[in-house]
Amino acid sequence: MTGTEITPFRVDVPQAALDDLADRLRRAIRPSVLPGTGDRYGVPADQVEALAAHWLEKFDWRAVEARINAFPQFTTEIDGERIHFLHVRSARQDATPLVLTHGWPGSVFEFLGVVEPLTAPAADQPAFHVVIPSLPGVGFSGPTTTPGWGVDRTARAWVELMHRLGYDRYLAAGSDTGSMISPQMGRIDPDGVLGVHVAQVYSFPSGDPAEFEGLTPEDYAGLARMQWFQDTKSAFNVLSSQQPQTLAYALADSPLGLLAWNAQLFAADEDPDFVLSNIATYWFTGTASSSIRFYYEAAHADEPPTGPTTVPLGLAMFGGDFHSVRRFAERDHSRIVSWNAYDMVAPDPDSRDPRDHYAAHQHTDTWLVDLRAFVGLLPAG
Numbered sequence: 001m002t003g004t005e006i007t008p009f010r011v012d013v014p015q016a017a018l019d020d021l022a023d024r025l026r027r028a029i030r031p032s033v034l035p036g037t038g039d040r041y042g043v044p045a046d047q048v049e050a051l052a053a054h055w056l057e058k059f060d061w062r063a064v065e066a067r068i069n070a071f072p073q074f075t076t077e078i079d080g081e082r083i084h085f086l087h088v089r090s091a092r093q094d095a096t097p098l099v100l101t102h103g104w105p106g107s108v109f110e111f112l113g114v115v116e117p118l119t120a121p122a123a124d125q126p127a128f129h130v131v132i133p134s135l136p137g138v139g140f141s142g143p144t145t146t147p148g149w150g151v152d153r154t155a156r157a158w159v160e161l162m163h164r165l166g167y168d169r170y171l172a173a174g175s176d177t178g179s180m181i182s183p184q185m186g187r188i189d190p191d192g193v194l195g196v197h198v199a200q201v202y203s204f205p206s207g208d209p210a211e212f213e214g215l216t217p218e219d220y221a222g223l224a225r226m227q228w229f230q231d232t233k234s235a236f237n238v239l240s241s242q243q244p245q246t247l248a249y250a251l252a253d254s255p256l257g258l259l260a261w262n263a264q265l266f267a268a269d270e271d272p273d274f275v276l277s278n279i280a281t282y283w284f285t286g287t288a289s290s291s292i293r294f295y296y297e298a299a300h301a302d303e304p305p306t307g308p309t310t311v312p313l314g315l316a317m318f319g320g321d322f323h324s325v326r327r328f329a330e331r332d333h334s335r336i337v338s339w340n341a342y343d344m345v346a347p348d349p350d351s352r353d354p355r356d357h358y359a360a361h362q363h364t365d366t367w368l369v370d371l372r373a374f375v376g377l378l379p380a381g
Contacts, residue, residue, distance in 0.1 A: 004164055009073040009084060011065045011140065013284045018061060021255055021283065025056045028256040039352045047268050048260045054272045055259065055280070064277050068108070071115060073140075076164065078157040081149070084108075084140035085133035087165065090119040092127035096194070096375070097167035099131040099158055099185075100360070103176020104291055105262035107139045108132045109277045110175065110361050117368055126375050128171070133161060135177065137290030139281045144290045150297035151177070155184035159192065168192055173371065175199035175359055177294065183333065186311035195312040195337075195378045197371050199359045200321065203328035215327060221346060222323035228347040229322065233354065236264060240295035248289030258288050268353050274361060305332070314338030314374035318363050320345050320355025338374045342366055 033045045071086045086108060089095070098118065100111045111132050118128040136154055137144035158181065162170050171194050172182035179198035186193040204226065205211055215223075239247055251258045259279055266275045282288050313333045317324055319342065326339055342363065345355070359367045 004076065006074050006076045006164070009075045009140065010069050011073070013061065013065065017284055021280075022056060024255050025052060028052070028254065030256075042352075043260050043264050044268070047263065048256070051259055051263060051272055051275060052256055055255070055276050059273060059276045059280070061280055061284075064109075064273075064280070067112065071112070075140075076161070078160050078164075079153065080146055081136050081144055081157075082142050083133055083136065083157060083161060084142075085131055085161065086115070087129075087131050088115050088119050089129045090127040095119070095127040095129050097131065097162065097165075097170035098128040099133065099162055099170060099172050099182075101133065101158065101172070101174035101178030101181050102135065102138075103174070103178055104135075104138070104294065105265055105278060105282070106176060106358060107278045107281045108134055109274065109281070110358050113364050114360050114368060117364075126372055129167070131162065131165065131167075133158060135291070135294065137294060138287050139285050141287075142285060142290075143287050144293065147293075148297055148301045149294060150300075150302040151180045151184055152188075152302045153297075155181045155188055159185055159189045162192070169194055171195050171197065171375065173197040176357065180298075183309045183313065184305075186309045186313075187305060190310055193311045195314065195374065196309070197314045197316070197338075197374050199316060199318065199357075199367075201313075201315050201324040201329040201333065202322070203325065203332045205328060206331070211327060211331075215325075218341075218344075219325045219327060221344075222325040225323035225347055228349070232352045233264070236261070236292075237295055240292040241299040242296070244289065244292040244296050247292065251288035251292075252286065255283050258283055265354050265357060267355050267357075270358075270362075274358075308332050308334040310334055312337045312374075312378055314340075314370070314377070316340050316342065316359065316367060316370035316374075317344070318356040318359045318366075319343045320347060321357050321359070337377045338370070340370055342370075 038044055071088055073086050075082050075084050102110045115130050118130050121127050134141040136149040169192055172185045174182045179200040182196045182198055186196050251261055262279045312335045356362060
């Protein structure tokens with residue numbers, strides 16, 4: 001593949017790879033576990049064992065392949081790396097291009113359930129041409145072969161992708177890493193990005209005491225949520241941003257290890273087929289290592305933004321996920337036009353179980369309503 005060529009793509013994992021996975025799962029060596037400790041030391045053993053048993057005995061990768069292969073998929077080379085993406089055009093002439101970006105340990109599977117309602121909605125609802133790329137170094141994009149693929153370089157690649165597809169004006173939306181990449185696209189291409197819709201706004205206190213004056217109880221709840229995450233769930237970020245290669249040897253060699261590591265950001269009661277669709281994608285594509293390198297690149301290659309975003313921004317945050325604080329968000333984003341919180345809950349101090357992080361998958365109807373309402377607030381363009 002060279003230049004700007006766009007090549008059709010289908011997922012087709014060799015049977016030998018499925019057989020090897022099953023053999024590795026059967027022969028996996030378990031670590032010692034302290035009884036009665038729940039999730040105090042990390043992902044609970046019973047959660048890992050249940051997922052491992054489901055992966056070996058019930059999970060149907062061929063059905064997963066059939067589901068994603070029902071959508072048009074492509075690859076193209078951007079800035080020296082292969083990029084995989086879904087591109088589903090609406091039949092509506094008034095459809096607006098929309099790029100959806102996932103994060104780690106998710107994948108394009110987060111958004112498969114919203115493709116049809118976005119591309120073929122009711123007549124009184126907006127329609128979209130949907131583009132869903134796999135992050136560089138994740139899934140079917142394959143391992144990255146060059147350093148520097150953090151938020152900024154990925155955002156530039158997504159801008160190039162949308163223009164390469166013929167979309168001069170488009171929307172950007174996402175969650176997790178996608179909630180960082182999408183606003184950065186607005187900084188890079190303010191004349192092209194019509195608006196940005198995210199599930200989290202990652203704006204943190206700057207250290208200026210004046211920022212805390214007049215904060216609401218909801219704001220302090222958001223700060224408490226940030227602190228809870230820092231105290232209980234941020235080990236993956238620290239390790240991945242400092243020594244991703246050290247961990248990569250274990251993740252590349254052991255599907256059980258990859259399952260346990262990636263499962264830390266899936267709720268214990270999440271649909272196991274959804275969890276394993278994402279984790280198996282990392283396994284079969286050999287992207288456990290390159291996916292966590294993204295954190296290192298974001299910490300070392302990305303430069304801090306020089307100013308706030310200027311394109312319209314909308315937030316739809318859910319349940320037990322990250323609680324954004326509007327005071328800090330307004331410092332980093334100058335045109336917040338929509339700010340909605342749905343069923344927000346305080347974290348359980350006795351639990352490390354993450355909740356509601358995959359909004360488009362877990363709260364599809366509400367997420368769609370919020371996105372459509374946000375689009376309705378944007379100036380015609």
